Every structure is written in C-alpha cells, then in structure tokens.
Amino acid sequence: MPGTTPPLGGRHVATGHEVLAAVLQVRDGRLRVLAWQRGIAPDEGRWALPGGHLRDDEDVEESVRRQLAEKVDLSDVAHVEQLGVFSAPHRVPDARIVATAFLGLVPSDADPAVPDDTAWQPVDALPPTAFDHAAIVDDALDRLRAKLSYTNIGFALAPAEFTVSALREIYAGALGHPVSATNLQRVLTRRGQLEPTGAVSPPGPAGGRPAALFRFTRRTLRVTDAFAVLRPPGEVGRAVVP
Amino acid sequence: MPGTTPPLGGRHVATGHEVLAAVLQVRDGRLRVLAWQRGIAPDEGRWALPGGHLRDDEDVEESVRRQLAEKVDLSDVAHVEQLGVFSAPHRVPDARIVATAFLGLVPSDADPAVPDDTAWQPVDALPPTAFDHAAIVDDALDRLRAKLSYTNIGFALAPAEFTVSALREIYAGALGHPVSATNLQRVLTRRGQLEPTGAVSPPGPAGGRPAALFRFTRRTLRVTDAFAVLRPPGEVGRAVVP
DNA sequence: GCAAAAGTGTTACCCGTACACCCATGG
C-alpha cells in the first residue's frame, strides 16, 4: 500500500497537503470570516483563508490549530471541526495540493489582534476570494446554520455570559434572518442549553426592565436534538442524548 | 505556498494520500460492509476497506470511484459521499498516508462479483479490521442512519421497484431496529419520496393481499426534511426544499 | 404616568407514533 504517488508529467512543481480554516464570528450583527489579502501571485490581491502545509508529525486538526495560532489568539477559537477535502487537481495553479477544510468559531466578544493583511470580511458581501476558498466558506455557512438548529454550537459564538437579547442578535447574524428572543429562550432552555447566572444586566439610558444574564451549560459541542424520525419503537418524542 | 513537506527524520518510508470507502448494503436483512482480507503484513489477515492512492489528475471522488471499479461493478454503487479525513501521523505503520474516507451505498438487489479475498461483512459483527478502518465504518454507519431520517438516501439501498414490506426490511436492517411499515410509508409518502408504479406484487403461497409496487421519485440525494428550528419568520412547518 | 425593554402564558398547527380497523388473496 505505501508508496509516493509520482507527479504526472512535469506540470506540477509541488505536491502536498494543506489545511484551511473558515473562522467565523458575529461582529456588529453580521457574520464574518477571517481572511488575509494575498500580496503575491497567484491570485494576488484576492482574499484567502488562513492555513498552511500539513506536517508529518501532526494530524489535520492539530495542524489547523497550529496555523491559526499564527493569525489569532487560539484561546479565542471556541470550536473547530472538519468540513471536508477539496482536491480538484488544479485547485491551485502549478501545484498539486489537497486541502482539508475546517470550520472555526470565535465568540462575538473576542477581538484578537490580527496581522495587517488580515481582516474580518462579511460573508454576505465577500470580496474576491482566492482559489476555491469561496466554496469552503459556503460549506462553513451551511454547517454552522444547520448545527445551530440541532446542537448547542451557539456556545462558540456567544460570550461567557449574555442576555437573551444579545444572544438573539448573535443567532440572527449567524442565521441571516430575524430570530424571536421569546422562542430562542424557550427552545434553548427546554433543551437544557441555557442556565441563568443569577446576575442581571442594567438597562440602557432609555430604561426598560433589567435583563437576566445567562450562560451555556456546556461549552463543548453536543447534539441536543437529533432529528430522528423512524426511531426505535417505544421511544417517545425526539431522541435527546442525556 | 507550494512546496513538498519533507518526511520527518528517516522513519517514514512513504508519503501520500489514499482514499478509502465503506461500501454498505443490506443483505438478507443485515447491514454489511464490503471488505477484503489482507494477505501481507502489516495487519496480515485483518480486513480492510477498498481504496488506494490518489492520483495527481483526479479529485478524491473520482479516485474512490476508480478504486471501487476494481472491486465491484460501479453501476451497482448508487451513492457515494465523503465522510472526512483520517490523518493521525502513524495511522499506517512506517508511512505517512492521509486518507479521505467515503460512504458508498449499494441497492439490496445488486449482487456484484467480487474478488476472492473480498466479502460482505456484517457491521454489527465485524471481523478484526486493519489500521483505523473500524473508525471509518463507524462514521459511515452514523452518517447513513442520520441521513435516513432527513433525506431520501434510502433510494440508494433499495431496488428500482419494491413493496413497502421490502423497503421496511431494508430500513430495519440499516437502522438496526424494527421499523413500522405503516409509518414508513406515511412518512416517505408525505415527503414525496415514494410513488406507486401501478403494478402489484403477487402474494406468496400463504396468501395475503397483493402488495403495491413503489419506486423512489428521485434517485439522487436530496434533503427532504431539514431539521430547521429557529426558521425564518413566516415559514410554517418544517423547511422542505421544493 | 408613560415609554421601553424583558419575560411569561396561551393558542394554533404540524408531525410522527401507535393502534384499531378494513381489504384482497390462497387454501
């Protein structure tokens, strides 16, 4: 089984495996992705996702965390998960590089220092992107939006403590449509994702009732409401893992 | 960005990328996976998933279809999708090989010719497996069982035409628990996945009402019932893509 | 008291499960 695949003809000058991450954050109500502007050809001037070559002594998840550490404070990245492989033969010119893509999430209150060429770009108005990175961002969006429905993945976009209004804005930004605070609180509470801290947040200058502060009960990914139709006989309601 | 990652030290004798497929089929009521028994070290005698090295001129999906063609008649493989990357540094000994894993599905009435060292092994009683292939089979099971709930993926396990009873057996085998024919028909019909062919299947020697024959309305993967909680305002019921 | 913001109660509707009941055929 072992054996290096030889390059085909002389067209490819390099072969390897890279990791790439679509790191998402809700900033001022919009979902944004971390990207850097390429200063050299190919695709000079276009925006690329952070990443780099996989080393022999690390798996792809270790690698993506190592690469992200060069762009942001890793402690700000609350969740990382694999999206899939991008492997079209000429996805990058003059080389044969297979990429493993990742989704990364950063809480809305984190403001990590980033290099000068790096910025948070809104996902609904992306500037021109390098290579196939736009497709990776699309996959990341699909994954995040789906998992907001049936997992507790919101913990990775929210601060440690927050009001339901603040959480509503985060969900609305991530999902791209309005979200009802009433129903958001009800759904997440019923699933055991939220717990009150006991503290309250003082109202703004216009008055209003002080908002209770909440936190996520768990800060690791958990499927809270798997969509299980055709479930085993005798199981009532949805299958919720305890 | 281009540049080959050099092997670390002298321990690794080979580097590359392979594709592996967990091809599943329901045979005589049990879910089984296609595997071949290794005749040489390492892991001699253990059972491995079909696959092989990725070439420079193909993407991973083309590659897995090419590799499978060496084991089975490709026209029998009704669906292929990517599971993810397995990349632990020493997942195979004395080499550095990253694997992209796939799920493949074969209809229950297909009986492709397979090589002598290859067999359909029951997933609930797998013989000893090579390398990390057991983890790939686990991922394939999870993916299939989840998608049976919210997509039309059953088309890839079912014959072109079938009775509801036959389909019930396929779903029960795949899910690993009993399935009600009544509710299976109702759920799939409501989602527009099933349509009657008009023909009927004659009853067996013990008598009984002749069963109507059905087919899947579409034979490509489609999400029929995405689990969308917190859906956009104004949308009634589940979000079903038309 | 009034406006503003937060939180609760209530209702309507969709969907899947369970189960009773009717249908068509062979012996």
Added chain:
DNA sequence: CCATGGGTGTACGGGTAACACTTTTGC
C-alpha cells in the same frame, strides 16, 4: 370461511411559532 399479509383512519402527544399580556426599569 379463515388465516395471512397489505393498506387506511383516527387519536394522541410532543414541539415550535405567533402573539397577547405582565413585569420592571428610566424619565
């Protein structure tokens, strides 16, 4: 006419969306 397998009708329960209503604050 009875056993066997196929198919339909109906009741129940769980869960979310929508919206009216109450609570608590600043001015």
